[in-house]
Amino acid sequence: MIAVTAIIKNEEAMLEKMLKSCKDIPIFVIDTGSTDGSYDLYKKYNVTWEKYSDWDDCIGTSDTFSFSKARNESLALAGDVEWRIILDADEYLKGNFVKDINRLVKQKWIAKYDMIGVKVETNSEILDSPRVLRNIPEIFYEDIIHNRIIYSEQHKDKAHISGLEIRSGYSPNHKIDPERTVKMLERAIKEEPDKERFYYYLAREYMTQYGKKKLLTMINLLEHYCYLAQSTNEKADARLLLAIFYLETENSHRARWNAWEALKIIPTLTEAWRVIYQLGVPKFRDHYKKIMDISDNDGALTIRKAE
Numbered sequence: 001m002i003a004v005t006a007i008i009k010n011e012e013a014m015l016e017k018m019l020k021s022c023k024d025i026p027i028f029v030i031d032t033g034s035t036d037g038s039y040d041l042y043k044k045y046n047v048t049w050e051k052y053s054d055w056d057d058c059i060g061t062s063d064t065f066s067f068s069k070a071r072n073e074s075l076a077l078a079g080d081v082e083w084r085i086i087l088d089a090d091e092y093l094k095g096n097f098v099k100d101i102n103r104l105v106k107q108k109w110i111a112k113y114d115m116i117g118v119k120v121e122t123n124s125e126i127l128d129s130p131r132v133l134r135n136i137p138e139i140f141y142e143d144i145i146h147n148r149i150i151y152s153e154q155h156k157d158k159a160h161i162s163g164l165e166i167r168s169g170y171s172p173n174h175k176i177d178p179e180r181t182v183k184m185l186e187r188a189i190k191e192e193p194d195k196e197r198f199y200y201y202l203a204r205e206y207m208t209q210y211g212k213k214k215l216l217t218m219i220n221l222l223e224h225y226c227y228l229a230q231s232t233n234e235k236a237d238a239r240l241l242l243a244i245f246y247l248e249t250e251n252s253h254r255a256r257w258n259a260w261e262a263l264k265i266i267p268t269l270t271e272a273w274r275v276i277y278q279l280g281v282p283k284f285r286d287h288y289k290k291i292m293d294i295s296d297n298d299g300a301l302t303i304r305k306a307e
Contacts, residue, residue, distance in 0.1 A: 002083040002105055002132075003028055005074040007052070007067070010173050011089030012036040019045040021092035025102075026081065030074040031055075032065070050077055065184070068141035075133070075140065083116075086131045090171035091120075097164050101132060104162060114139065114151070115159040122168045127302040130159055131166060143197065145184045181205050196228035200238050207241075212248065219245050226261075233301040236265035243275045252279050270295040271304070 003026040008015065015038055019027065029042065029049040042049050052070050071086070078084050083105050087093075104110060116132035130149060133139050139151045151158075185202040188195065203221040206214040222238045222245070229235045239262035246255035259275035273292035280288050297303050 001026075001081050002085065002102060003078050003081040004085045004087050005071075005078050006030075006087045006089060007032055007070040007074050008038060008089045009033045010036045010038065010176075011171055012038050012041065013173070014090040014169060014171050015041050016045075018087060018089055018092045019047065021094075022085070022087070022098060024098050025085075026078075028074060028077040028081075030070050030077060032070050048077065066144040068143055071141045075135075078135070080135065082135055084133050084135060086133065087166070088168070090169045091166050094165040094167050097166075100164055101162075104164075105132075110160065113158050113160040114155065115149070116164075117159055117161040118164045118166055120166045120168055123170065125302045125304045128161060129166075132162070143195070144188050145181055145198075145201070148197065179209065182209060194228070196225050197234070199225035200229070200234060203238075203241065215245055215248055219249075231265050233266055233299055236262045236269065237301045239265070240269055240272050243272065247275065247278075255279060266299045268295045268298045269300055270297055 004022045005028045007030045009032040019041060023045060027045065027047045029047050030052050031038065031049055032052040033055060053073060054064065075084055114134040114136060115130040117128045118131045120127055120129045139149060141149055182202065182205045185198055185205060188198045189202065192198070199221045203218040206218050219242065222242050225238050226235060239258045243255045243258040243262065246258060255275055256279040259272040262269055262272040270292060273288060273295050277285060277288040277292050
């Protein structure tokens with residue numbers, strides 16, 4: 001059996017599209033403080049829902065909210081369901097996702113996998129993400145924001161990349177407190193300064209919220225992250241971002257060096273080769289161009305769309 005699990009707060013504007021996309025399978029929701037018409041939609045689509053255990057801390061903005069805690073409660077709410085699809089209210093399943101995932105989990109060979117990766121497309125990027133999780137105790141989330149599945153890092157060989165797709169939008173609810181994620185990550189860094197991922201994701205949030213206004217701050221955050229982090233596709237993306245940011249500051253040496261460092265981890269990064277093509281030794285420009293043209297971003301954490 002397979003079901004959808006989600007955490008939701010005041011997402012009436014986006015919620016129905018998500019519920020419609022997965023109406024043929026059970027839906028389990030942990031509500032983290034809604035005061036809008038979400039409850040009417042729960043009834044309309046026969047959603048199983050409960051209030052978040054720290055509900056009282058979620059009215060308005062919160063200094064203590066943890067996305068991972070809420071996410072783990074949504075997983076538990078699904079009970080004995082064998083596979084859980086992880087969704088947010090501003091996302092929806094594309095195409096024949098429900099039909100295809102039901103067919104997929106019935107295959108005998110899928111027994112060796114505990115996670116199924118899908119392509120998540122936003123307005124600005126496409127990334128592979130483990131969004132279909134087997135119901136085993138070892139799989140759970142941690143970190144208050146940009147929560148991660150520890151199991152996925154320990155057992156990468158147990159993740160199957162499916163090619164199924166989720167479309168992610170931008171909830172109007174984000175406008176109520178647009179800096180919420182920034183504030184949560186800044187708090188997380190104060191509480192756990194040795195957690196390298198917080199620096200990476202805070203830099204990305206600054207990029208989304210403030211653009212070039214925080215350029216030097218983003219560079220400092222990513223440099224610190226790279227100092228702490230091991231070589232992963234996340235670190236490759238951080239190096240690529242540094243290359244792009246150093247181009248903005250006209251520091252060609254640091255831009256070129258970070259592009260090469262990104263390629264040492266994932267040699268298929270098109271944008272990293274673009275930096276090398278732009279700044280590399282002129283004698284080899286034709287060579288760099290050929291490599292850039294055949295690079296397919298295989299293994300990349302995220303692929304940013306051209307503006």
